[in-house]
Amino acid sequence: MSSLSAGWYKDPADPETQRWWDGEGWLGKAIPADQTPPDGPPPAEEPPAAAPDHTAPASQIGEAAQTGQAGQTGQAGQTGQAGQTGQAPQQTPPGQQYPAAGNTPPQGWAPPQGWTPPPGWTPPPGWTPPGWQPQPGWQPQPGWQPQPGWQPPPGWTPPAGWTPPPGFPMQAYPFPYQVQARPHGLPLAGLGRRLVARLIDIVAVLVLNVLVNGWLAYQWWQEVEPIFRATMEDPLATPEAASARSSYIMLTILVVTTALWFAYEVPALANSGQTLGKRLLGVKVVKLEDTTALGFGRAFRRWGRLGMWTPLWSCYGVGFLAQLIDSGSVLFDQKLHQALHDKSAGTVVVMAPPAHAQPPAQIKPENENDPTGGRR
Known part of the structure; x- marks a missing residue:
């Protein structure tokens, strides 16, 4: 049972679409990501009714209709179940696995308790999940900013020549990894x-x-x-x-x-x-x-x-x-x-x-009231 409430979310299998998540699985057809979703879940899909055979007796027609409807219903249920089971990303709710580095999570989303990123996973630029700790060998991406109070994992050292972003706790590292002062x-x-x-x-x-x-x-x-x-x-x-x-x-x-x-x-x-x-x-x-x-x-x-x-x-x-x-x-x-x-x-x-980078010396005019500085 997922801790994520039911609602419309981006489809992990196709980030350009969105689908309805009922707390246990995906329901309904996907709609474009920029389209305003309806209030509540999508309407249930009704299977098409079989055309009656007018040459058969009425009793057989009714029995066939009932049998066909039941078969189609069972087949549709099995097909839907098989489709959900065959697509692993769709069976995994948002927060359990992050499919793409460029896919931003929904606003207000937070990983569930005990969530850990999969091997090799890196957060997208500008986003860090609360409580996330990088794995050994992790290197920050350009534009990445740590959250207040974030601490790197034990044994992690900044890469050579790397300039930490504002707020990065470089004081926790020995001198070779601190930013050298540049007076003036x-x-x-x-x-x-x-x-x-x-x-x-x-x-x-x-x-x-x-x-x-x-x-x-x-x-x-x-x-x-x-x-x-x-x-x-x-x-x-x-x-x-x-x-x-x-x-x-x-x-x-x-x-x-x-x-x-x-x-x-x-x-x-x-x-x-x-x-x-x-x-x-x-x-x-x-x-x-x-x-x-x-x-x-x-x-x-x-x-x-x-x-x-x-x-x-x-x-x-x-x-x-x-x-x-x-x-x-x-x-x-x-x-x-x-x-x-x-x-x-x-x-x-x-x-x-x-020498060319030094500012030129300021020459004061002999006569302070002469705007030309004594030049003629």
Whole structure:
């Protein structure tokens, strides 16, 4: 016994027609799907009466008529029963089997209790039965929207490159399947690309140090060379303490290195958001709130959180360890890939847009009242 009430529904065998469902089976002839059905069930089909044989006696005619009518009635009943039994889709009421992906169920229809979709069945675009759960390996169709509170089955993972529709519970999945943030519509710069850009910047600053700190490095080597030679000749001997002059020279070298790093990075980030390495690798530092220039203050805050530790390299490598922790913190921010110096300055590193995609600079006229902007 089906839980579907009697009424007119689309015929599962032929979706372009509709028939009367009496709760147990289909009755009557099918009518076009766009035709307004009559109120109530269709009229019963009457079998045609047999023509009487005028040459036979009246008693035989009446007996033959009764016999023929009974035979036709039995034959019609058997034929109707056989037709219903032979067509499997017609014997299955709507809700027990969904015949076609493009066949939309009647308005207000809900699957009966305990209903499960057949193997390989997928809902039509834009429709999801209440309580339905996809089978393993199911992939959403274009335009499919989940109902509020819908949860994918255990072990289901979104396909690669798939963009979930609004309301899809992607927060239930690990990071590789979540939608990556795009600040200002720009993709985040990859960690490998950022590492190569930083190495290029380190080499550039090192070249500047060779040119500027070369003489100081030579003076420092003159101070520590005797100690180095003595240690190499007798490794077991107690090494001599470094002179105070060599410590002062090393501190001066580190301070000059910090100044060169500042002069190399801060003005470039303040104006364009790109150093030499970032420009070669196609990445850019931008604000979180907009894409205007960083400015000197924000560029200094970003660099200072990392660069001001350089003079402390002489304190048993404390400065280098602090810089290493700061740079490695980017691995723990899966959302925006911000290191500690990015968080302190409110910046994020993104892929630089192509030159032709950048908006042209706004040129302010010297005379605000001149509509031509000073052009003649």
